[in-house]
Amino acid sequence: MNLILLGPPGAGKGTQAKRLEEKFNIIQLSTGDMLRAAIASGSDVGLKAKSIIDSGGLVSDDVMVQMISERVDQEDCKNGFILDGFPRTVAQAEALDIMLAEKGLKIDHVIELKVDENILFDRIRSRIAETPEAERRSDDTEETLRTRLAVFREQTAPIIPYYADLGALKSVDGMASITEVSDQIDTIVAA
Ligand code: ADP
Numbered sequence: 354m355n356l357i358l359l360g361p362p363g364a365g366k367g368t369q370a371k372r373l374e375e376k377f378n379i380i381q382l383s384t385g386d387m388l389r390a391a392i393a394s395g396s397d398v399g400l401k402a403k404s405i406i407d408s409g410g411l412v413s414d415d416v417m418v419q420m421i422s423e424r425v426d427q428e429d430c431k432n433g434f435i436l437d438g439f440p441r442t443v444a445q446a447e448a449l450d451i452m453l454a455e456k457g458l459k460i461d462h463v464i465e466l467k468v469d470e471n472i473l474f475d476r477i478r479s480r481i482a483e484t485p486e487a488e489r490r491s492d493d494t495e496e497t498l499r500t501r502l503a504v505f506r507e508q509t510a511p512i513i514p515y516y517a518d519l520g521a522l523k524s525v526d527g528m529a530s531i532t533e534v535s536d537q538i539d540t541i542v543a544a
Contacts, residue, residue, distance in 0.1 A: 354379060354433040354542070355458060357440070359513065360466035361505040362498070363477040364527045365534060369466070370437045372535055377542075379433035382424055384417060384441075389490070406492050409500030411441060411508060418448040425456065436460075446512045462541055463516045466527030466534065473502065 354377060358366040370381040388406060391399035398420070402412050421439055424430065440446040453459055481493045492501070516522040525537040 354461050357436045357460055357463045359463060360468060360527055361473055362501045363473045364466040364468045366437045366466060368531060369534060369538060370435045373435050379435060380429050381435045381437055382421065384438040387420060388412060409492060409497040409504060411504060414442055414444045414448065417445055418452065422452050440512055441509045443511050443515050446515050462523060463521045464538055464541060465513055465522060465524040467524050468527040
């Protein structure tokens, strides 16, 4: 089973992806985590990505599509995967469709976590405040957060109608409790 989790920063994609990993024995592919690993390893991609990420912008579509394409080919993805943070632009969504078709794969469910944007800002602000500075992501600052939310609205939100038009989109109430959101996702996945 292959899933896409959609939603703005702070919507709870990571939390739900972790749970889905265990429940269905599939792999979470977080492009944010993959990029942070690339930065930590000092690779070419990491070096280029660092300043973009810290400013709250998006890494180029080509780099991201290539990164996901290579990752999906690995053995641990055989049972399925959860895309978290990808696709983030309509161009990435289109490239993903083509890439998966070439591999003989498809997405089973596109799940949108619907959240109130006004509350998101407070959610992430408290996540920042609760995390010790040494463990904080370098892009978890209030200023970058504002940019990330604006980038989501402008560049990522258009993929919601893209998947709705394909008839692939299912939405859950991301403002509900973690267990309620999980239950809603399970219902979609079981259908
Ligand atoms: P968030 O918590 O804001 O959802 P992520 O951990 O998913 O953030 O990603 C952090 C940063 O990594 C993004 O702000 C962006 O710069 C970069 N990034 C992650 N995924 C993508 C992608 N699919 N396309 C372009 N840039 C990406």
